[in-house]
Amino acid sequence: IVKTGTLSLGALVLNDKAGAGDLSNLTVAGSIAYQRPLSASRRLNLSIGIQPGYVQKKVDFSKLTFENQFNGQTFDPTLSSQENFEDKFGYFDLNAGAYLTYDFGKKSSVFVGGSIFHIIPPKETFLNSADNKLGMRIVGHGGVKIGVTDKLDIIPQVLYMSQSKATEINLGLSLQYFINPDVALIIGGYDRLGDAIIGMAAVEFKKVRIGFSYDVNTSSLKDVSNGNGGFELSLSYTGCLGGFVLDKPIMFCPRY
Secondary structure, three states: OOOOOEEEEEEEEEEEEEOOOOEEEEEEEEEEEEEEEOOOOOOEEEEEEEEEEEEEEEOOHHHOOOHHHEOOOOEOOOOOOOOOEOOEEEEEEEEEEEEEEEEOOOOOEEEEEEEEEOOOOOEOOOEOOOOOEOOOEEEEEEEEEEEOOOOEEEEEEEEEEEEOOEEEEEEEEEEEEEEEOOEEEEEEEEEEOOOEEEEEEEEEEOOEEEEEEEEEEOOOOHHHHOOOOOEEEEEEEOOOOOOOOOOOOOOOOOOO
């Protein structure tokens, strides 16, 4: 008899700032997911979830220049840009996804998942007169976790994303080495096809993971960025809260 599944909760806080105008993105979201084994052996498992959240974006227009501010010789920031804009906006967002995994044995499994972002396409624009809608983003991912030894896992992965006729494909491989049952080191490399090479490293201690990644442009953008990419830091926890005792509640979760 297949046992009852488990309910999981999650939280996401993202704060990003980039560009000459200090464009910032603050995203706060909560997640709820239901995980259930689909076979008596518990080798085949399905997880489905939703993620409501709130997004706020800001830009400092005083740090930007516009065509109307060109006085014939230079750009004069004291001149009016004649643009009808707001320096910030916010909106409710809703995402959903599903994740299927099959365990071949104690250390190996295959996984595949998909998700839809911006199910209710929000209005996203700094211009008061515009009615720009953010299109839905479709994401698919999959991979294999291969237990080479009791301490070493190899995890090849693929990630596909599509939004408003734009597509992105990431291919990569990560290695996870367990120094002891509580501490693991993770390193990996990924290729965002036609755009950038990404390197990452992380350390995990008792389900708490601190990660670092950096990408280097390989596309024509490297002429503008001088090949420089972006640093990213991450902090995550995957486990049980509140001292609950659950029957095998934690499933392998791929990181990108």
